[in-house]
Amino acid sequence: MTTTTTTAADADPGTDARCGPGMSRRERIGHLLQHHGALMVLAVTVVVGALVFDSFATPQNAANIVVSSSFLAIVAIGMTFVIISGGVDLSVGSSFVLAGVLAAYGSRYGLLVALLLPLSVCGAIGLVQGLIVARTGMAPFIVTLAGLLGMRGLMLAVSDEGANTYLVQNDAFSALGQASFLGLTVPVWITLGLALLGGVLLQRTGFGQNVYAIGGSEEAAVLMGVPVTRVKVLVYLISGLLAGLAGALNAARLSSGVTILGAGMELDVIAAVVIGGTLLTGGSGGLIGTMAGVLLLGVIQSLINQIGVLTSSFQQVVSGAFLALVVVAQRILHRAQRLS
Amino acid sequence: MATAVLEARGISKGFPGVLALDDVSFRLDAGQVHALVGENGAGKSTLIKVLTGVYRPDRGTLLLRDEPVTFDNPLAAQRAGISTIYQEVNLVPQMSLAHNLLLGREPCSRLGVIDTTQLYAEAERVMTRYGIRTDVRRPLCSLGMGTQQMVALARAVSIEARVVIMDEPTSALEPREVDTLFGVIADLRSEGISVIYVSHRLDELYRICDRVTVLRDGRVAHDGPLGELARVELVALMLGRDPAEIRRDGATRFTGEHTTTAGEPLVEARSVSRRPVLRDVSVQVRPGEVVGLGGLLGAGRSETAKAIAGALQVDAGTVTVAGQQVRRGSPAAAIRAGVSLVPEDRKAEGIVPTLSVRDNIALAALPQLSRSGVVSDARIDRIVDSFMRRLRIKAASPYQKVSELSGGNQQKVLLARSLATGAKVLLLDEPTRGIDVGAKAEVQALIDELAAEGLGVLLISSDLEELVEGADRVVVLRDGAVAGELSGDQVTEEAIMATIAATGETDG
Ligand SMILES: Nc1ncnc2c1ncn2[C@@H]1O[C@H](COP(=O)(O)OP(=O)(O)OP(=O)(O)O)[C@@H](O)[C@H]1O
Ligand SMILES: [Mg+2]
Numbered sequence: 001m002t003t004t005t006t007t008a009a010d011a012d013p014g015t016d017a018r019c020g021p022g023m024s025r026r027e028r029i030g031h032l033l034q035h036h037g038a039l040m041v042l043a044v045t046v047v048v049g050a051l052v053f054d055s056f057a058t059p060q061n062a063a064n065i066v067v068s069s070s071f072l073a074i075v076a077i078g079m080t081f082v083i084i085s086g087g088v089d090l091s092v093g094s095s096f097v098l099a100g101v102l103a104a105y106g107s108r109y110g111l112l113v114a115l116l117l118p119l120s121v122c123g124a125i126g127l128v129q130g131l132i133v134a135r136t137g138m139a140p141f142i143v144t145l146a147g148l149l150g151m152r153g154l155m156l157a158v159s160d161e162g163a164n165t166y167l168v169q170n171d172a173f174s175a176l177g178q179a180s181f182l183g184l185t186v187p188v189w190i191t192l193g194l195a196l197l198g199g200v201l202l203q204r205t206g207f208g209q210n211v212y213a214i215g216g217s218e219e220a221a222v223l224m225g226v227p228v229t230r231v232k233v234l235v236y237l238i239s240g241l242l243a244g245l246a247g248a249l250n251a252a253r254l255s256s257g258v259t260i261l262g263a264g265m266e267l268d269v270i271a272a273v274v275i276g277g278t279l280l281t282g283g284s285g286g287l288i289g290t291m292a293g294v295l296l297l298g299v300i301q302s303l304i305n306q307i308g309v310l311t312s313s314f315q316q317v318v319s320g321a322f323l324a325l326v327v328v329a330q331r332i333l334h335r336a337q338r339l340s
Numbered sequence: 341m342a343t344a345v346l347e348a349r350g351i352s353k354g355f356p357g358v359l360a361l362d363d364v365s366f367r368l369d370a371g372q373v374h375a376l377v378g379e380n381g382a383g384k385s386t387l388i389k390v391l392t393g394v395y396r397p398d399r400g401t402l403l404l405r406d407e408p409v410t411f412d413n414p415l416a417a418q419r420a421g422i423s424t425i426y427q428e429v430n431l432v433p434q435m436s437l438a439h440n441l442l443l444g445r446e447p448c449s450r451l452g453v454i455d456t457t458q459l460y461a462e463a464e465r466v467m468t469r470y471g472i473r474t475d476v477r478r479p480l481c482s483l484g485m486g487t488q489q490m491v492a493l494a495r496a497v498s499i500e501a502r503v504v505i506m507d508e509p510t511s512a513l514e515p516r517e518v519d520t521l522f523g524v525i526a527d528l529r530s531e532g533i534s535v536i537y538v539s540h541r542l543d544e545l546y547r548i549c550d551r552v553t554v555l556r557d558g559r560v561a562h563d564g565p566l567g568e569l570a571r572v573e574l575v576a577l578m579l580g581r582d583p584a585e586i587r588r589d590g591a592t593r594f595t596g597e598h599t600t601t602a603g604e605p606l607v608e609a610r611s612v613s614r615r616p617v618l619r620d621v622s623v624q625v626r627p628g629e630v631v632g633l634g635g636l637l638g639a640g641r642s643e644t645a646k647a648i649a650g651a652l653q654v655d656a657g658t659v660t661v662a663g664q665q666v667r668r669g670s671p672a673a674a675i676r677a678g679v680s681l682v683p684e685d686r687k688a689e690g691i692v693p694t695l696s697v698r699d700n701i702a703l704a705a706l707p708q709l710s711r712s713g714v715v716s717d718a719r720i721d722r723i724v725d726s727f728m729r730r731l732r733i734k735a736a737s738p739y740q741k742v743s744e745l746s747g748g749n750q751q752k753v754l755l756a757r758s759l760a761t762g763a764k765v766l767l768l769d770e771p772t773r774g775i776d777v778g779a780k781a782e783v784q785a786l787i788d789e790l791a792a793e794g795l796g797v798l799l800i801s802s803d804l805e806e807l808v809e810g811a812d813r814v815v816v817l818r819d820g821a822v823a824g825e826l827s828g829d830q831v832t833e834e835a836i837m838a839t840i841a842a843t844g845e846t847d848g
Contacts, residue, residue: 204454206446209439216432223394223426224443224495225415283434 030333034284037329038276038292045299053306061302063183069298070191071096072268073291074246076276077198078239079269080290084202085235086215086282087133087140091147092243093265095122097258098155099247103173104166104257105158111172118248119241125151126240130233144236148266159259168255177252187249194242199287211235215282271319272297275326296322343406345370345534346391346422346503351400353383353390355744357736360386361397362558368503371532373525375545375566378555378578379776380748381734384538385427387555388507391536392417392424423501427508427538427747427774430492433481438463440480441495470494471520485512485684486637490520497524504528505536508747510544511774512684514637514802522548540748540776541803542571556580579778604663606796607679607765609648612657617643619821621657625765625796630787632811633800634836640820641800642684645767648798649681650674661765680704680763682755684770684800691754693743697735698724700742700753705760727756730786732779748774755783759790766790769800784810804833816840 033040050057075092082089099118106117125147132143159165168174179186202208210231213221222228251257276293278285300322301315346368353361360383368374376384389395391402393411402409404420411417414424431440438460439446447458463476470490480488489512496504510518525535525548537549545552545566552569554562554577562569562577569577576583605624612621618640625631633641646652648659650671659666661677674681692700702720724738731752735745742753751774758766768787772780787810791797801807807814813827816839824839826832 200453204456205452206444206448206454209435209443209446209454212435212439213432213443216434220430220432223414223424223430224432225418226444227415283432 034277034330034333035286035289036277036292037326038289038296042292042296042299045296045303049299049303049306053303056303056306059183065295065298065302066188067185068301069294070185070187071246071250072265072272072297073191073294074187074194074249075239075243075265076269076272076290076294077194077287078242079273080276080278080285080287081198081202081211081235082140082239083270083273083278083280084215084282084285085211085232086218087232087235088144088270088280089126089129089147089236089239089243090141090144090266091125091129091151092239092269093263093267094148094151094155095125095240095243096247096250096265097260097263098122098151098158099244100251100254101155101159101166101257101259103248103251104168107166107168107170107173107251111170111176114168114170114173114252115176115248118244122244122247123237123241126237126243127233129240130236133236134229134232152263155259159257165259166257168251168257173252174255175252177249177254185253187253190245190249195287195291202287207231207234212283215284217283268297268319271323275323277326277330279330343370344368344403345405347403347406348387348391349401349403351387351390351397351402353386353395353397355736357740358558360558361390363400364555364558364560366391366553366560366563368534368536369551370534371529372550373529373535373537373548375549375552376536376538376555377540377545377552377574378561379734379778380732380752380774381746382555382578383558384555385507385746386558388424388426388505388536388538392422392505394426418499418501421500421502422505423496423499423503424505425489425492425496425507425509431480431488431495434479436477437467437474437480437483437487437491438476441466441476441491441498443495445499466494466498467491470524471517484637484642486514486517489513490517493521493524497528501533503534503536507538508540508774509537510539510541512770515804516636518544540774540780542574542777545574546571554578575777578776606662607648607798608660609644610658610660612644612647612654612659614643614647614652614654617820618647618654619819621647621817621820621822623648623798623815623822625798627764627794627796628791629813630791630797630799630811632807632814632831633798633817634804634807634814635817635823635840638819639817639840641817642769643820644817645681645769645798645800646683648674648765649679649767651681651683675761675763678764679767680758680761680765681767682758682769682771684773691742691750691757693750694741696739697728697733697742697745697753698738701727701756701760704757705762723760727760731756731782748776748779751775752779752783759786763795765796765798767798767800770802771799772801772803772806804836807836808833818842 055061075096079089079092099122102118102121103114107114129143129147132138133140176186181189202211210221210226213224213226214228214231218228272293273290274280275296276285276289278289297319300318304315304318344367348364348366351361351364352359364387366387376387378384386395390397393413393416409420411420441463442459446454447462449455460476467474467476470493472487472490474483474487480491489509493509509521513521528535539545549566552564552566552574553560554574556578572583606627608624610622613619621640621644623631623644633644635641643652647654650666650669650673653669661679664677666677667673698720701724705723706715727733728735728738733752733756734749742750745753755771772783775783784806787797787799799807799810808831811831813825814831814836815822816824816826816836818840823842826835826839
């Protein structure tokens with residue numbers, strides 16, 4: 001009974017820089033595992049994969065993993081903000097798909113429209129969700145579930161029940177998804193830039209600290225004078241915008257607004273964030289972990305493709321097992337910290 | 341003094357089932373330290389929350405320097421120059437000390453990026469001024485309650501404010517830290533800043549307050565200069581009783597010595613160590629005995645209690661209850677052996693805030709109430725009712741959620757819960773913290789009663805008077821090790837202080 005009431009109070013701090021010399025060895029190890037556990041598991045998996053499969057550790061395969069992970073990664077950056085603030089955004093999968101359709105549709109009017117149309121629609125929906133969550137105090141789960149259903153409907157309407165697939169008709173826009181630079185496609189570079197920017201925003205700005213504070217204890221944050229409403233709205237806005245951007249880039253890569261890919265993506269995104277060490281209860285976590293979580297999912301997928309005999313749906317089983325493992329590990333870490 | 345810095349006129353505020361404030365008027369003058377006192381649940385914290393925009397009053401107006409104002413949220417009050425240390429939640433447990441201290445005012449480079457080096461340096465500088473030397477990068481929840489309280493204080497004072505409100509700031513502090521706090525308050529006063537000060541420790545009020553407002557059941561029972569009011573009169577006003585009656589009852593309600601049966605200790609901790617907080621600590625409590633643990637903050641008192649209750653992983657040492665060794669680091673095993681801990685930090689470790697008063701008390705008592713798994717509701721009701729009456733738990737009904745109770749009443753529920761377990765050994769860590777004078781006496785009488793029934797009690801209290809009156813023996817800790825033991829006539833405030841100070845102060 002005591003453990004359930006202390007969930008929020010005993011979790012570790014949010015940023016890496018806080019692991020100080022004043023901590024005991026036990027604390028430091030716990031801290032390291034929570035924040036960089038995913039990174040370590042990723043490293044081990046990659047090494048093992050490279051030893052077992054000849055075709056795994058090739059530059060080609062590495063590039064494949066990174067390229068196909070980049071879209072998930074962009075969405076996961078936004079989700080990390082939301083989850084650290086103590087919320088969740090279930091609408092990102094629908095946003096992603098809707099953005100793809102809108103981008104493909106908009107591409108006939110030029111590059112700018114192809115980008116701005118999905119961004120403004122998904123951003124607006126994120127904004128509205130944020131306003132509802134922050135102003136009414138309704139559960140983020142419910143609000144964004146409504147967003148998920150609403151946007152799925154919107155997408156079906158725009159694409160005539162999915163019968164109408166828009167093709168991208170703008171070379172500049174297609175290049176955004178397909179062109180390479182130093183061996184990596186543009187979306188990968190965008191992901192890197194956004195992760196860097198997001199990291200700075202989260203760890204090194206007042207806004208980021210407010211996000212941690214709200215997730216850690218909303219009541220305390222209110223009393224400390226944190227502009228809670230504004231921060232929450234911004235967090236959902238960021239999530240919506242990033243989902244929209246990822247969807248648009250994906251459409252550019254595929255040269256069409258595919259209406260089926262990306263449905264259910266929200267669960268992969270949440271899984272990646274949680275595997276990355278961000279606590280679903282809020283107040284703790286970071287983007288390095290999230291990036292490691294995304295890559296880990298990609299690596300698992302790739303390894304299963306290597307095995308060949310297994311169908312790719314087996315990937316979900318392995319990812320699910322990983323997720324369960326992480327949650328259990330976090331629970332144990334948590335208890336160890338409690339007793340120290 | 342012509343204009344009030346902050347004034348409340350005819351404020352009323354109700355919650356379902358209670359009128360927490362009923363037509364309350366309050367006036368704070370410039371450069372004054374204004375005490376706000378009253379029993380648990382009298383409405384002090386509610387008034388403070390109305391003054392600072394946490395709650396909107398149902399009726400009445402607020403005036404800031406004679407201008408009517410409304411605060412929509414605490415941020416608005418902060419911007420208007422009112423800085424507050426709230427009683428319950430103040431800070432974010434997972435964030436580092438430094439980030440908590442400077443949240444919203446982080447030192448930034450030109451691009452708006454936080455300069456972490458400077459952030460930590462600044463935090464270190466501020467905390468050193470408050471006598472706290474610790475790694476400011478540590479998460480707040482890993483620090484002691486006293487340190488957390490000092491962080492809240494430092495934060496409130498370092499926000500440029502005209503009014504600083506403190507809701508029971510000393511309940512988690514040691515005498516030495518209280519002195520630091522009073523130094524800060526004196527500085528504030530000399531700068532013309534006003535302070536509203538809430539405390540149940542009366543001697544503190546007389547040390548620093550100029551004026552006092554007494555609340556009773558949501559109404560103003562008295563308002564005037566503090567100096568003109570004798571201590572008993574103040575208590576009488578708070579409790580709504582006759583001063584003569586109070587005078588008769590004395591300061592604490594401990595009766596003094598207990599008849600301890602010599603012989604087998606009921607609970608014994610032998611050479612318990614946990615680096616760096618505990619070194620080779622041995623304590624024993626015999627049936628019917630109240631053993632006090634003395635020492636400064638960080639001396640290892642709470643850690644000792646936690647180690648005995650299995651709530652702290654120890655590196656070495658054993659705990660035995662009634663001759664049986666208890667499995668290390670297992671709270672469940674300790675509970676089975678009959679050990680019950682009332683923890684220092686009720687928020688994090690004790691109460692289930694979303695459950696009702698009744699459920700919180702009954703939860704702990706269930707095992708001994710149930711017969712072959714069936715629990716009689718009537719029996720639970722009887723127990724809950726008796727504790728609520730005895731400890732004067734002020735709630736709309738036994739079914740009210742604990743989170744809706746006033747701070748002191750939450751503490752009483754926690755205490756009742758432990759007392760209801762039927763434990764053989766009670767470990768009480770600051771049992772009367774935040775509890776008003778009336779109920780404090782009741783708690784102390786109850787501890788005596790339980791000891792007389794043959795329970796063993798380990799009592800931790802920063803209130804030396806309580807320790808001296810209540811304990812048969814006092815074990816003094818220093819820097820995580822036993823510094824000395826006093827028993828019988830040796831147990832005096834002076835002796836405890838002397839033992840604490842014996843080989844100079846090395847902690848910090
Ligand atoms: N959120 C709430 N919901 C319902 N009732 C409440 C709430 N907050 C306070 N109360 C009730 O209002 C009354 C006054 O509470 P308040 O916290 O102001 O007391 P207090 O004087 O600060 O007491 P203490 O000394 O214990 O801190 C109490 O009866 C309490 O139960
Ligand atoms: Mg109070």
